[in-house]
Amino acid sequence: MNNIIPLRTRPLPIFVILLLLLFSFSFAQNNSLPLIPIPVEVQQMTGSFSVTAGASITYNRAESRSAAEMFANKIRVPTGFSIAPKQGTDGSIQFGLLDKRNQQIGAEGYVLEVTPRGISVSANSAGGLFYGMQTLLQLMPKEIEGGVVANIDWTIPAVRITDYPRFGWRGIMLDVSRNFFPKEDVKSYIEQIARYKYNVFHWHLSDDHGWRIEIKSLPKLTKVGAWRVERAGSFGSRTDPIPGEKATVGGFYTQDDIKEIIQFARQRNVTIVPEIDLPGHSMAAIASYPELSCKKDTGTMVNPGTHFAEWYGNGTFKMNIENTLNPSDENVYSFLEKVFGEIAELFPGPYIHVGGDECYKGYWAQDTGCIALMRRLNIRHVEDLQGYFMNRMEKILKAKGKKLLGWDEIIEGGISPDATIMSWRGVKGGIEAARTGHDVVMTPTTFSYLDYNQGDQTVDPPIYAGLRVKKSYSFEPVPDGVDAKYILGGQGNLWTEQIPNLRAAEYMSYPRAWALAEVYWSPKEKKDWRNFSRRMELHFTRAEAADINYSRASFDAIIKTSIKNGALIVAMDKELSDLDIYYTIDDTMPDDHSLRYTNAVELPGGPVTLRVITYRNGKPIGHLITLKQDELQKRAGK
Numbered sequence: 001m002n003n004i005i006p007l008r009t010r011p012l013p014i015f016v017i018l019l020l021l022l023f024s025f026s027f028a029q030n031n032s033l034p035l036i037p038i039p040v041e042v043q044q045m046t047g048s049f050s051v052t053a054g055a056s057i058t059y060n061r062a063e064s065r066s067a068a069e070m071f072a073n074k075i076r077v078p079t080g081f082s083i084a085p086k087q088g089t090d091g092s093i094q095f096g097l098l099d100k101r102n103q104q105i106g107a108e109g110y111v112l113e114v115t116p117r118g119i120s121v122s123a124n125s126a127g128g129l130f131y132g133m134q135t136l137l138q139l140m141p142k143e144i145e146g147g148v149v150a151n152i153d154w155t156i157p158a159v160r161i162t163d164y165p166r167f168g169w170r171g172i173m174l175d176v177s178r179n180f181f182p183k184e185d186v187k188s189y190i191e192q193i194a195r196y197k198y199n200v201f202h203w204h205l206s207d208d209h210g211w212r213i214e215i216k217s218l219p220k221l222t223k224v225g226a227w228r229v230e231r232a233g234s235f236g237s238r239t240d241p242i243p244g245e246k247a248t249v250g251g252f253y254t255q256d257d258i259k260e261i262i263q264f265a266r267q268r269n270v271t272i273v274p275e276i277d278l279p280g281h282s283m284a285a286i287a288s289y290p291e292l293s294c295k296k297d298t299g300t301m302v303n304p305g306t307h308f309a310e311w312y313g314n315g316t317f318k319m320n321i322e323n324t325l326n327p328s329d330e331n332v333y334s335f336l337e338k339v340f341g342e343i344a345e346l347f348p349g350p351y352i353h354v355g356g357d358e359c360y361k362g363y364w365a366q367d368t369g370c371i372a373l374m375r376r377l378n379i380r381h382v383e384d385l386q387g388y389f390m391n392r393m394e395k396i397l398k399a400k401g402k403k404l405l406g407w408d409e410i411i412e413g414g415i416s417p418d419a420t421i422m423s424w425r426g427v428k429g430g431i432e433a434a435r436t437g438h439d440v441v442m443t444p445t446t447f448s449y450l451d452y453n454q455g456d457q458t459v460d461p462p463i464y465a466g467l468r469v470k471k472s473y474s475f476e477p478v479p480d481g482v483d484a485k486y487i488l489g490g491q492g493n494l495w496t497e498q499i500p501n502l503r504a505a506e507y508m509s510y511p512r513a514w515a516l517a518e519v520y521w522s523p524k525e526k527k528d529w530r531n532f533s534r535r536m537e538l539h540f541t542r543a544e545a546a547d548i549n550y551s552r553a554s555f556d557a558i559i560k561t562s563i564k565n566g567a568l569i570v571a572m573d574k575e576l577s578d579l580d581i582y583y584t585i586d587d588t589m590p591d592d593h594s595l596r597y598t599n600a601v602e603l604p605g606g607p608v609t610l611r612v613i614t615y616r617n618g619k620p621i622g623h624l625i626t627l628k629q630d631e632l633q634k635r636a637g638k
């Protein structure tokens with residue numbers, strides 16, 4: 001048997017070597033392409049195309065013009081090239097709607113081809129062309145995101161990309177009630193998320209802290225409901241309004257503003273889903289029209305962020321100020337007819353979100369009208385009045401040709417199978433809803449709440465809970481045992497109690513909204529944290545070029561403590577594998593000469609302070625995290 005060459009040393013056939021070379025080349029190249037969300041198919045080819053002042057941009061039909069114009073506008077400032085797109089099919093950069101439908105890419109997909117001779121973006125729809133154009137921009141040097149001329153070569157690697165989304169619903173919710181975001185900021189935010197191929201902007205337009213949409217037949221909603229008294233300090237612990245105090249903080253969108261934003265979103269393949277949160281979360285409406293509540297307290301004011309709710313854990317709570325509409329009052333339904341009449345006229349999308357979350361029924365339980373209604377309906381539990389209310393809502397919306405969408409509480413009271421459920425208290429509600437035939441949008445707190453802090457709670461401003469980008473990235477929207485056809489897709493939710501402006505909204509959104517964009521767009525099989533995290537860092541540099549804010553919590557150490565035999569044990573972790581963690585427990589500042597973390601360590605007793613810093617390639621990169629003994633012990637108790 002000595003004629004057999006051991007496998008290790010046997011020469012590989014030449015075609016295998018070539019194949020391996022090709023594979024490793026394309027693998028390495030794919031890794032370095034800064035694309036988020038990662039496309040379905042990427043074929044790297046040799047060579048590149050450079051955009052120069054002599055480039056020409058063409059579009060084949062009126063409907064493909066918008067993508068061509070947006071591309072030309074986007075590159076105008078950073079390249080300094082003023083290229084006017086023309087109708088035709090002979091440009092060096094072509095945007096083309098397909099004459100014959102490409103079944104593989106569906107309604108929102110695209111094919112992008114870059115060769116040394118030129119670029120072509122083709123799709124079945126204007127939305128697909130918009131997405132192809134975004135991928136093309138991501139392939140360009142990061143300076144394309146800047147606001148000044150950059151004298152560089154605008155080289156794009158030769159590539160053929162075929163891409164289409166996994167889910168049809170890829171949303172981000174922005175709460176504009178807790179803090180008002182001016183029209184231009186809303187547009188900027190929509191633009192930002194559309195560039196990551198989100199196609200739903202869920203607009204949380206009303207809550208206890210402000211009513212933000214002009215309803216012409218109910219002028220007090222914005223004259224009164226859009227304004228609160230000025231208060232500083234942490235949301236949820238601010239002082240009460242003083243009776244008669246002037247309410248000066250807030251704002252609202254006129255119907256003309258709304259139309260402008262809808263049009264802006266539509267050009268970017270984004271459908272807007274307006275939300276009016278009912279029957280709870282309605283203090284701003286009640287401040288405007290107190291007669292809609294049970295107590296009819298004319299002293300109700302829009303809340304400036306006081307501590308008016310008691311949370312008892314396991315989902316129970318009490319509202320110390322009434323913030324629910326009265327479900328037994330027919331005037332409430334006349335009010336809602338008017339509100340949704342105007343909203344249905346304004347918003348072309350099929351869905352209207354009616355909230356339904358965290359509705360406190362304590363005032364209903366004591367109201368004679370509600371008690372009489374329960375008797376008439378043979379309802380034993382006041383909780384079930386919400387089901388009655390939501391079914392009335394659904395009838396109102398149906399009559400206006402709209403579909404009802406609500407937070408997962410709406411299934412508890414019994415709702416028609418036509419209602420779509422947004423699962424936020426974990427995925428449990430979504431699973432139950434899908435099993436009973438409802439369409440579901442997955443947006444669980446555990447993976448998709450963008451208001452939760454991203455890094456160590458001693459570094460990021462405090463909020464109810466934490467959620468790291470790696471966890472968001474690990475989200476699988478279709479739970480085991482659920483028929484995928486009921487899962488429309490998912491969302492990230494940006495509640496803004498602690499977010500006063502766009503810069504802060506960006507910080508909280510990114511990079512988690514990029515991670516979720518990949519979860520909702522890209523094939524499940526392509527998900528790979530290490531690969532994503534490299535692309536994420538490339539997008540940090542692009543965000544910097546665009547002057548868009550983001551969190552750097554991924555560069556920080558993750559510090560956990562436990563208690564074993566009475567001693568404090570510290571375990572540290574990291575999201576990025578190439579970070580080195582250094583720490584001190586001797587009240588000195590840590591650097592790369594300090595203790596290097598490898599395994600869990602037992603801390604000595606006494607008043608120790610742990611200081612931790614991360615390094616990469618010999619340079620400090622993360623935040624300094626300082627944990628005193630009480631914080632170390634508190635963590636162990638969690």
Ligand code: ACM
Nearest residue numbers: 357358407424495
């Ligand atoms: C919610 O977060 N209250 C839907």
